[in-house]
Amino acid sequence: MPKEKFEIxxxxxxxxxxxxxxxxxIIPARFLSATSRDGFGDNxxxxxxxxxxGEKNPDFVLNNPKFGGKVLVTGKNFGSGxxxxxxxxxxxxxxxxxxxxSFFADIFKNNSLNNxxxxxxxxxxxxxxxxxxxxxxxSTKVRxxxxxxxxxxxxxxxxxxxxxxxxxxECLLKGLDDIDFLLTMKDQIKEYENNKSMxx
Amino acid sequence: xxxxTLFDKIWDGHVVRSIKDGxxxxxxxxxxxxxxxxxQAFNGLKQRGIPVFRPKNTIATADHNIxxxxxxxxxxxxxxxxxxxxxxxxxxxxxxxxxGLNHSKNGIVHVIGPELGYTQPGMTIVCGDSHxxxxxxxxxxxxxxxxxxxxxxxxxxCILQPKPKKMKITINGKLGKGVTSxxxxxxxxxxxxxxxxxxYFVEFAGxxxxxxxMEARMTxxxxxxxxxxxxxxxxxxxxxxxxxxxxPSIHGxxxxxxxxxxxxxxxxxxxxxxxxxxxxxxASIKPMITYGTNPGMGMxxxxxxxxxxxxxxxxxxxxxxxxxxxxxKPGMKLMGQPVDYVFIGSCTNGRIEDFRAFAxxxxxxKKADNVTALIVPGSKLVEDLMKxxxxxxxxxxxxxxxxxxxxxxxxxxxxxxIPAGKYAVSTSNRNFEGRQGPGARTLxxxxxxxxxxxxxxxxxxxxxxxxx
Numbered sequence: 001m002p003k004e005k006f007e008i009x010x011x012x013x014x015x016x017x018x019x020x021x022x023x024x025x026i027i028p029a030r031f032l033s034a035t036s037r038d039g040f041g042d043n044x045x046x047x048x049x050x051x052x053x054g055e056k057n058p059d060f061v062l063n064n065p066k067f068g069g070k071v072l073v074t075g076k077n078f079g080s081g082x083x084x085x086x087x088x089x090x091x092x093x094x095x096x097x098x099x100x101x102s103f104f105a106d107i108f109k110n111n112s113l114n115n116x117x118x119x120x121x122x123x124x125x126x127x128x129x130x131x132x133x134x135x136x137x138x139s140t141k142v143r144x145x146x147x148x149x150x151x152x153x154x155x156x157x158x159x160x161x162x163x164x165x166x167x168x169x170e171c172l173l174k175g176l177d178d179i180d181f182l183l184t185m186k187d188q189i190k191e192y193e194n195n196k197s198m199x200x
Numbered sequence: 201x202x203x204x205t206l207f208d209k210i211w212d213g214h215v216v217r218s219i220k221d222g223x224x225x226x227x228x229x230x231x232x233x234x235x236x237x238x239x240q241a242f243n244g245l246k247q248r249g250i251p252v253f254r255p256k257n258t259i260a261t262a263d264h265n266i267x268x269x270x271x272x273x274x275x276x277x278x279x280x281x282x283x284x285x286x287x288x289x290x291x292x293x294x295x296x297x298x299x300g301l302n303h304s305k306n307g308i309v310h311v312i313g314p315e316l317g318y319t320q321p322g323m324t325i326v327c328g329d330s331h332x333x334x335x336x337x338x339x340x341x342x343x344x345x346x347x348x349x350x351x352x353x354x355x356x357x358c359i360l361q362p363k364p365k366k367m368k369i370t371i372n373g374k375l376g377k378g379v380t381s382x383x384x385x386x387x388x389x390x391x392x393x394x395x396x397x398x399x400y401f402v403e404f405a406g407x408x409x410x411x412x413x414m415e416a417r418m419t420x421x422x423x424x425x426x427x428x429x430x431x432x433x434x435x436x437x438x439x440x441x442x443x444x445x446x447x448p449s450i451h452g453x454x455x456x457x458x459x460x461x462x463x464x465x466x467x468x469x470x471x472x473x474x475x476x477x478x479x480x481x482x483a484s485i486k487p488m489i490t491y492g493t494n495p496g497m498g499m500x501x502x503x504x505x506x507x508x509x510x511x512x513x514x515x516x517x518x519x520x521x522x523x524x525x526x527x528x529k530p531g532m533k534l535m536g537q538p539v540d541y542v543f544i545g546s547c548t549n550g551r552i553e554d555f556r557a558f559a560x561x562x563x564x565x566k567k568a569d570n571v572t573a574l575i576v577p578g579s580k581l582v583e584d585l586m587k588x589x590x591x592x593x594x595x596x597x598x599x600x601x602x603x604x605x606x607x608x609x610x611x612x613x614x615x616x617x618i619p620a621g622k623y624a625v626s627t628s629n630r631n632f633e634g635r636q637g638p639g640a641r642t643l644x645x646x647x648x649x650x651x652x653x654x655x656x657x658x659x660x661x662x663x664x665x666x667x668x
Contacts, residue, residue: 019518020394020494024632029611033265033279035239035286047634052620075518077395080428080494081630082611083330084237085346103398106364106430107330111346165362167222178348182356183250185217185225189358192216192227198322198462200212 003116005175009097009144010154012069015134016061021074022081023108027090029082040086041093062094066138070097073130077101079108088115098144100151102127113168114178118144120151120162129158146173203469205366206435207401210341210466214324216358223360229323230335231258231353232309233296235265235287236613237328241351242290252294254357259318260291261299263308265613268576268603271301280614294354307579307605310334310422310547314414315581317447321436321463326353330425331547331629336433337417338440339466341401343431364430365399365475368468370406373482378663380557381416382549382627382646384408385423386488388480390498393512397429400476403468404434408482414443415553422548423629426495435467487662490631490644491534492522497631501649501661505532525633526641527621534643534659541624542654543574543636544647546610549627550578552585554647559594561651561665567599568657574616575600576608598655612637625653 031043048060056063072091078101079087088111091099098118112119122130133153134140143152146169152159170176182189204212217225233241238260245252252258265280275281284301291298299306305316310331313319321339326332330344345359352359371384389396402424409417417434424432441460444450453459486500496512499505507530509519523529544550544558555577567573575595577583583605586592595602609616610628612635618624620639627650631642645653648662655665 017515017517018521019514020496020512022494022630022632024611024630024635028634028638029264029613030638032236032613033277033283035283036243037240047638052639075515077398077428080394081330081632083328083332083344083346085240085328085348088346103395105395105428106398107344107346110361111348114346114348165222167219167360178360179244179248179352179355182225182352182358182360185358186253186356189216189227189253189356193357196213196227198213199209199466200215 003175003177006097006116006118006146006172009070010141011071012067012139012141013071013073013134014061014067014069015131016072016074017131019075020077020080023079023084023087024081026079026087027084032084032086037089039093040090041095044090044094070095071100071142071144072096073100073127073134075101076103076124078104080105083107085111085115088112088117092117100127100130113172116172116175118146118172120144122151122160122162126160203471203473205468205472205474206339206403206466207341207366207433210322210324211363214341223362225358226324226361227358228326228353229257230313230318230325232313232325232327232332233258233260233350234309234327234329235262235283237347238290238350239283239286240347241354244351245354248355250355252296252354255295257357258296258354259299259313260287260296261306261309261312262287262301264607264611266301266606267614268606268608268616271604304580307581308547308550308607311550311578311582314338314418315447315579317444317450320444320450320453321440321466326359331422333424333429333431334418334422334547336421336424336431337414339433339436339463341431341433344425364401367397367400367402367429367476367478368474369402369404369478369480371404371408371480371482372406373408375408375482375485378487378648378666379485380646380648381412381419383485383488384482385420386490386495386498386644387485389423389427389496390488391480391511392427392478394426394494394496395428397424397427400429402429402432403474404432409434410437413553414439415551418551419548423495426629436463487646487649489534489649489659491526491528493525493631493633494522495629495631495644497522498644501645501659502535505530505534507531535661537659538623539571539625539653539658540622541572541574541618542650543576543609543624543626543628544650545574545576545578545608546628547578547607548629549647550576550582552582554627555582555586555591556589557647558651559591561648561662562598562600562655563594565598565655567654570657571654573600573654574609575602577602577605579605600654609636611635612640618642625650625659
C-alpha cells in the first residue's frame with residue numbers, strides 16, 4: 001500500500017549522543033500489547049523521558065525546549081536488541097523522519113526503511129562534529145536530500161554523501177511498498193517452489 | 201568449483217530473484233509467529249484483501265505476553281488477553297497451526313520449533329523475534345524480522361533482504377569445569393562488543409562447538425544477535441542428526457534417510473572465504489557474568505569491573521551511565537554481591553538441559569532466604585520432561601517453585617517483573633535498562649551461575665559448589 005513519500009527535509013535536530021541505544025529503551029516491552037500501529041510515539045523513550053513519579057524528566061532531551069526537529073542524531077549501534085518494529089513506529093509517530101548514526105543494528109535499519117524512516121550512516125568523526133555543532137547551537141539545521149543522498153549542515157555548509165541501495169531509495173522517494181512489489185512476483189515464486197533445491 | 205560457505209550455499213539456494221543494487225528476494229521455508237509482532241501484519245493482509253499465501257509454512261504460538269501461573273484461567277490483563285485472542289482468531293481464519301495457551305505443546309517459539317521437528321537443516325527460517333537466530337544451531341539461515349516483513353512472508357512466503365557478509369568464529373579446546381555454552385557466547389560478546397557482528401552472518405565452528413549438545417548450540421546461536429550479527433549457524437553433524445531422530449515427527453519429511461543424505465552435505469567447503477575470521481581458546485573461558493546494561497558488558501565472575509569500555513569502545517558517558525544504573529563502580533568485584541532475584545528460563549536457557557544443570561547444583565541445598573526465584577520452563581514438553589525425570593521434586597525440595605512455560609521475566613511483558621533497583625541473576629539474553637521491569641538490574645549468566653546465586657543469595661563462582 002502506498003506510504004508517505006520521502007521529501008527533502010530541512011530541519012533542526014534532536015541530539016541523543018548515547019551509544020548502543022537498544023529498542024527496549026526506544027519502546028519498553030510493556031507497551032507492546034497493542035494490536036495496531038498507532039500511538040506508540042507517546043511512549044517513545046518512555047523510561048528516560050518520564051521520572052518514576054510520572055513527571056517529565058527535565059534532563060532528557062525530548063523534554064528540553066531548546067531542541068526540536070524531525071531528525072534524531074544518535075550514537076553508534078543505534079536500535080540494537082529486539083526486532084520490535086514498534087520502535088520504528090514510535091520514532092516515526094513522534095514526528096521524526098530520519099535518524100543519524102555511525103551505524104545501526106541490522107533489523108532496526110530494515111524496519112526503518114520499511115516504514116519511511118530514513119537511517120543515515122555517517123562517519124564517527126562527522127557524527128561527533130554534528131553533535132558538538134548541535135550542542136553549541138541548538139537551532140542548527142540540516143538539509144537531507146535523499147535523491148542526491150546528501151546530508152548538509154546548513155550553517156557550516158559541511159556536506160556528506162550517504163549510502164542507500166537504489167531499490168530502497170526508489171521505494172522511499174515514491175512511497176512504494178515491498179509487499180506490493182512481492183505480490184507482482186507470485187508466478188516467479190510459484191515457479192521457484194516447483195524447482196526448489198535446498199542449496200546451490 | 202568455487203569453494204562456498206554453508207551460509208552462501210543455503211542463501212543461494214533460496215534466492216528467487218536478485219534485484220540489481222538492491223536486496224535479494226529470499227524464499228522462506230519456515231515462518232514462526234507469536235502474539236506480539238503479528239497482529240499488525242494480519243491487519244495489513246486484511247486491508248489489502250489478500251490471504252496467507254502458504255499457511256502450512258507458518259507455525260504459531262503464544263509465549264511473550266502470557267502469565268506463567270494459572271494459565272487455565274482467563275488472562276487478567278485486558279490488552280494481553282486481546283492480543284492472544286487475536287492470534288488465535290487470525291490462525292483460525294487463515295488455517296495456521298497454533299500451539300496456543302493450554303495446548304499440550306505450547307511454549308516459547310524458539311523452544312518448540314526445534315523440539316517439535318519444524319526446524320530442519322538447510323532451511324530458511326524467520327520470525328518476528330530477534331532470537332530466531334536460535335534455529336541456526338541446526339545449520340539453517342534463521343533470523344529475526346520486523347512486522348512489515350512478517351506481513352511480506354504471510355503474503356508471499358518471501359522476504360527482501362540484502363545479503364549479509366560472512367564471519368567465522370572458531371573456538372577450539374576443552375571447556376573447563378562449570379563453564380557452559382552460555383559462558384562461551386557471553387565471553388565472545390564481551391570480546392567483540394554488541395556491535396561487533398553487525399552486518400555479518402556468523403558460522404560457529406571448532407572443537408569446543410562440535411562437542412556441544414544441540415541445546416547448548418542453540419544457546420550460542422540464540423545470542424549471536426547480541427553481538428549485532430544477523431544470525432549464527434553451526435554445520436549439522438551426528439549430534440544434530442541424533443537430535444532429529446528423536447523428535448516426534450519431522451514435518452514435511454517422509455523419508456528420513458533421504459533427507460539425512462541431503463543434510464550431510466551441509467557444510468562450508470574447504471577453503472571457503474569468509475569476510476572475517478576470529479579464533480578463541482575454550483580453555484581461557486571462565487563462568488561469565490554481566491555487570492552493565494548491554495550483553496557486551498560481561499566478565500569472568502571472579503573478575504573486577506573494568507575502568508572503561510576498552511573492548512566495546514563506548515564513550516565514558518555511556519559506560520558510566522550504565523554502571524550508575526546498575527549501582528556499580530569501575531574496578532568493583534561482583535563476587536559476594538547480594539542478589540534479590542534469580543530467573544532461569546527464556547529461549548536462551550529454557551531447555552531441559554538447562555533445568556538439569558540448575559537442578560544438579562541446587563540438589564541437597566536450599567534456596568537462600570533473600571532470593572526470589574522464577575523457574576520457568578521453555579515449553580510444556582520441557583515441563584513434562586522435568587516431571588518425568590523427577591526434577592520438579594528436586595526444585596521443590598530445595599524451596600523452588602516451578603512455574604508454567606512462557607517468555608516470562610526475560611522481557612517482563614507479563615506480571616513476572618523484577619522490581620526497580622533489585623538485582624536479578626538471569627539466564628536470559630538481555631540486561632538492557634528496564635528489560636526485566638522498570639528499574640530492574642539484570643546480571644546475565646549461565647544456569648550454573650544462576651543456581652549458585654540462588655542457593656548462596658549472592659554472586660558466587662559456581663565452580664566453588666561443584667567440587668563434590
